[in-house]
Amino acid sequence: MEAHLYEQLYWHIVHEIKEGKLKVGDRVSSEKELAEQFGVSRITSKKALEKLAEEGLVKRIQGKGSFVAQPVAVGQEPMRHSEERAILTNVKTRPLIGFIISNFSDEFGLQLLRAMERQSAAHNYDLIIKRTWGSRAEEERAIQLFVSLGIKGLIVTPIHGEHYNADLLRLVLDKFPVVLVDRYLRGIPVCSVYTDNKKAAKDLTLHLIGRGHKEIAFLSPPVENTSTLEDRLLGYTLAFTQEGLKLHLPYCLTSLKGILPINHNGTANDSDKLALQGFLEQYPEVKAFVASEFLVATLLTQVIDEMGKSLDDYDIVCFDSLNDHLGKPIFTHIQQDEKRMGEGAVDLLVSQLIGEAVPEQRIIEHRMIVRA
Known part of the structure; x- marks a missing residue:
C-alpha cells in the first residue's frame, strides 16, 4: 500500500536518524520547514512530527521545536502501523476522501450523499462521512479526525454560524484539497459548488x-x-x-x-x-x-x-x-440539483488531487416546481 504523505515524511526523518544525520538532541525541521521542503501542507508535516513523538523518537517542546530523543538501531525500526493493518486484514485499500455535513434528510442531502458516493467510487476513492449536527466543536473534531486518518481531500458543508471554522481555514490556507458544497466563504479563495x-x-x-x-x-x-x-x-x-x-x-x-x-x-x-x-x-x-x-x-x-x-x-x-x-x-x-452538486464536488476535488486548476465557484442550475 502506498504510504500517506505524512508517512513519507515520517520515514524520511526516521532514515535521517538511523543514518546518523540527525543525532540525539538535534533539532528536527519544523512543520513549516518540512511543508516547504516537501511541498505538502502544514497539516501533513504536523501529523508526521506527531507520529514521531508518539513513537518516542522525537520530543516536541512548545515554542522551541522538535528534537531527536533517541537513536534508531539497525533492525529495530518503529512499526509501520498502517502497512501492518493492510497486511493483517489483506484488504486492498483505496485512498480516502472525507465529507462533513451538519445533517442530511429526504428533502435535502440524501441525494447529494448518494451522488458523491457513486462519483467517488468511479474515481477509485472511498468516501467517509461525518455528521456534525450543527456543532462547531464536532465540525472541528471531524476535520482533525479525517486528517489523522490520512484523507487525500475534504468536501464540507459548513455549519450555520457567526464565524468561520479555524481548522477549515487552516486547511484552505495550507492548500489542502478542499471543496465546499451548498456554501461558499466570502473573501476566502476556496472551491465551492452551490445553487444560485x-x-x-x-x-x-x-x-x-x-x-x-x-x-x-x-x-x-x-x-x-x-x-x-x-x-x-x-x-x-x-x-x-x-x-x-x-x-x-x-x-x-x-x-x-x-x-x-x-x-x-x-x-x-x-x-x-x-x-x-x-x-x-x-x-x-x-x-x-x-x-x-x-x-x-x-x-x-x-x-x-x-x-x-x-x-x-x-x-x-x-x-x-x-x-x-x-x-x-x-x-x-x-x-436543487443534488445529483449534479454531489458529482461536481467530487470531480473538483479529484481535479485538485491530480494537480489541475479548478474554478473557485461552480454554480448548479435549479428548477422551480409549481404546486398545482
Missing part, C-alpha cells in the same frame, strides 16, 4: 408577486455568515426592487432556530411557533411567505392550523420540498 440561491429566492418571490401578492414575508434561521441564507434573503429583496414594490423590513423574520441541526431534538420549536404566531397576529395582512427551508414552511403550516386559520388563505413557497402521499409537491419550491 439569490436567483432562486428571487424566482420564488416573483412567483408570489405574479400571483397578486404585495405583502410577502421572508422566514429563515439567522442568516449571518451563512452564504446560502444571506443570498436567499438578498434574492427576496431584489424581487421587490425589480418590480418597484415597497419592501417592509418587519416582514423579514430571521430568528427561527428550531430547524437548525444543532436543535434536532426539537426543543426550540416551541419558541419558533410562538414567534410565528406572534408574527401572524401582528401582520394579519401578510398572506404570502417565502420560507428559506422546507422545515420552516411545514412549521408555519402547523401554526396556521393550530390558530384555527385556513391554509387555503395562504401562499407558502420554500426550498427543497417533499411530495405528498400522491407524489405531488407539498409546496411550490426550488428544487
Whole structure:
C-alpha cells in the first residue's frame, strides 16, 4: 500500500536518524520547514512530527521545536502501523476522501450523499462521512479526525454560524484539497459548488408577486455568515426592487432556530411557533411567505392550523420540498440539483488531487416546481 504523505515524511526523518544525520538532541525541521521542503501542507508535516513523538523518537517542546530523543538501531525500526493493518486484514485499500455535513434528510442531502458516493467510487476513492449536527466543536473534531486518518481531500458543508471554522481555514490556507458544497466563504479563495440561491429566492418571490401578492414575508434561521441564507434573503429583496414594490423590513423574520441541526431534538420549536404566531397576529395582512427551508414552511403550516386559520388563505413557497402521499409537491419550491452538486464536488476535488486548476465557484442550475 502506498504510504500517506505524512508517512513519507515520517520515514524520511526516521532514515535521517538511523543514518546518523540527525543525532540525539538535534533539532528536527519544523512543520513549516518540512511543508516547504516537501511541498505538502502544514497539516501533513504536523501529523508526521506527531507520529514521531508518539513513537518516542522525537520530543516536541512548545515554542522551541522538535528534537531527536533517541537513536534508531539497525533492525529495530518503529512499526509501520498502517502497512501492518493492510497486511493483517489483506484488504486492498483505496485512498480516502472525507465529507462533513451538519445533517442530511429526504428533502435535502440524501441525494447529494448518494451522488458523491457513486462519483467517488468511479474515481477509485472511498468516501467517509461525518455528521456534525450543527456543532462547531464536532465540525472541528471531524476535520482533525479525517486528517489523522490520512484523507487525500475534504468536501464540507459548513455549519450555520457567526464565524468561520479555524481548522477549515487552516486547511484552505495550507492548500489542502478542499471543496465546499451548498456554501461558499466570502473573501476566502476556496472551491465551492452551490445553487444560485439569490436567483432562486428571487424566482420564488416573483412567483408570489405574479400571483397578486404585495405583502410577502421572508422566514429563515439567522442568516449571518451563512452564504446560502444571506443570498436567499438578498434574492427576496431584489424581487421587490425589480418590480418597484415597497419592501417592509418587519416582514423579514430571521430568528427561527428550531430547524437548525444543532436543535434536532426539537426543543426550540416551541419558541419558533410562538414567534410565528406572534408574527401572524401582528401582520394579519401578510398572506404570502417565502420560507428559506422546507422545515420552516411545514412549521408555519402547523401554526396556521393550530390558530384555527385556513391554509387555503395562504401562499407558502420554500426550498427543497417533499411530495405528498400522491407524489405531488407539498409546496411550490426550488428544487436543487443534488445529483449534479454531489458529482461536481467530487470531480473538483479529484481535479485538485491530480494537480489541475479548478474554478473557485461552480454554480448548479435549479428548477422551480409549481404546486398545482
